[in-house]
Amino acid sequence: SGQKVCYGAFKHSCYKLAYFQDLSRRVGFQEARQACEIDGGALLSLESETEQQLIENMLQNLTKSGSGISDGDFWIGLWRSGDGLTTSSACPDLYQWADGSMSPFRNWYTDEPSCGSEACVVMYHQPTANPGLGGPYLYQWNDDRCNMKH
Numbered sequence: 001s002g003q004k005v006c007y008g009a010f011k012h013s014c015y016k017l018a019y020f021q022d023l024s025r026r027v028g029f030q031e032a033r034q035a036c037e038i039d040g041g042a043l044l045s046l047e048s049e050t051e052q053q054l055i056e057n058m059l060q061n062l063t064k065s066g067s068g069i070s071d072g073d074f075w076i077g078l079w080r081s082g083d084g085l086t087t088s089s090a091c092p093d094l095y096q097w098a099d100g101s102m103s104p105f106r107n108w109y110t111d112e113p114s115c116g117s118e119a120c121v122v123m124y125h126q127p128t129a130n131p132g133l134g135g136p137y138l139y140q141w142n143d144d145r146c147n148m149k150h
Contacts, residue, residue: 003062007054015055016041019062021070026149029120032075033098042099043077052107056139059125071129073122073150076141077101080119091115095143106141110134113143120146 006014016039020026027035033043046052059074077098080091092113097103109124110133122144126137134140144150 005058014041015044015058017058017062017074019059019072019074021072023149026072028149029075029079029146032150033077043075045077045097045099045101045103046107047101047103047105049105049107052105052139055123059123059139071126073125073142073144075150076121076123078121078141079146080113080115080143095121107139109137109140109142112141115143118143118145120144120148122148122150 003018004014004016016036036043044055046055078095079098080094081096092106092108092115095106095113107123113121120143121141124137124140124142129137131137
């Protein structure tokens with residue numbers, strides 16, 4: 001399920017967003033990736049600040065339509081392959097887009113990516129969380145464990 005919205009001005013002309021307040025419906029990174037591929041698409045790759053802003057606006061509209069404000073991060077198609085833990089300073093350069101996009105655009109939250117065992121990326125959506133060093137946990141990116149449910 002999800003809401004599909006199309007625009008002509010972007011490389012990816014259509015976007016489909018799924019927001020599950022019900023925790024039991026949330027999925028890990030690979031499950032989300034497979035669901036997108038089965039539907040003929042791919043997890044989101046973001047190529048510019050303009051596209052980031054478009055997605056933020058879409059998410060604001062989507063989450064407002066639900067029953068109350070709820071925390072729940074969104075998977076995007078950025079991930080780091082490789083063998084397990086990576087803590088080197090090169091780690092941020094190891095992230096790649098699942099759809100093969102070469103976009104260098106990044107919108108990391110302060111002190112992210114933390115790397116280690118966190119290799120898949122979410123767009124923060126935690127409106128009820130107290131702001132941290134980088135401000136509110138809204139729409140910036142965070143690396144997370146790939147088996148987390150979002």
